[in-house]
Amino acid sequence: MTEPHRALVFVVDDDPEVVRLVTRTLGEFDFATQAFRDGASVLRRLMTERPDLCIVDLGLPDMDGIELVREIARRCDCGMLILTGRGYTADRVMGLEGGGDDYVVKPFEPRELVARVRSILRRRGGGASVAGALQRRYARFGDWTLDCAANTLRGQDDGEQVLGTAEAQVLRTFLERPNQILTREQLMGTRDLSPMDRSIDVRISRLRRRLESDPHNPRMIKTVYGAGYMFCAVVSWS
Known part of the structure; x- marks a missing residue:
């Protein structure tokens, strides 16, 4: 069974505290997010990837936010x-x-922001999500390509590996949010993970054995002690 599409939200804001708050809050409610500090960077990303929704600050360093909208x-x-x-x-x-579909003034209540995001996506009828799901089947990173629909991983040598559902879910979460610290709960898709539950560590170990040239000194899936894990790679989708 194909994994359900997670709505992708682009967050465009040059305030790192606001970005952290927005991305963390949306992540807790199972949205995939990507953050951008200026208008030029998000416009470049739109050339290769389509989000379901954009959250845009009007006070950007390189261009007027209304022009960007x-x-x-x-x-x-x-x-x-x-x-x-x-x-x-x-x-x-x-x-x-x-x-713009809606307008929220800072400071804001995070739960209200989530409610407004959901409301916009409902009003738009899910059409963007379907299109996004079709455009986001293949993820390319380093020497690898993941087929998210078939849970297959292909390397430069054209060898194909079939991932288990649990491994594929964790890798997909990493690929949707590269270069961000993700907690064990976010990677497992649950909010009440027991501190004694080591299943995520097992999945990380398996992915490292597949992806890393030296699994004991990983360069791609890094441990951030006391916080979680970070996937360090440039990811492109098609």
């Missing part, structure tokens, strides 16, 4: 949530008319 709306049929410190009515109207 319009450009994203022109390139991509995705939901749009404007998250900003600007509370002026004129900014709200321009943002919504430019392609």
Whole structure:
């Protein structure tokens, strides 16, 4: 059975504290996230990947956020949530008319933000999610390609490995959120993992044996002591 599609949210904000709060909160509710510090970087990513929804700050360092909202709306049929410190009515109207589906002013309540994200995705009828799922079947990283629909891993030597469902789930979570610290709970897809549960460590060990040239000194799946794990690689999707 193919793994259910997790809605992908792009978070565009140059405030690292806001980015951490938003991505952590969305991750707890099973959203996949990618963070961008400026408009140029998210526009480059849109050339290869389509999110289900974008959360955009209006005060970006390289371009006006309202212009970015319009450009994203022109390139991509995705939901749009404007998250900003600007509370002026004129900014709200321009943002919504430019392609925004909703407008949240900082500071904000994280649970309310999740509710608004879900509301936008419901109103859009799930069409973007279906398109995203079709476009996100193959993940390429390093010398590897993962076929998420078939749970198969192929290396440069064209040898194909079939992953177990549990291993594939963890690897897919890593690939959707590269270069981010993920907790054991996030990787297992549960909020109440027992401290004595070592199943995630077993899955990490198996993935390292498949992916790392030296599993005892991993370069790709790194342990962040006291926090979780980080997948260190550039990932592209098709």
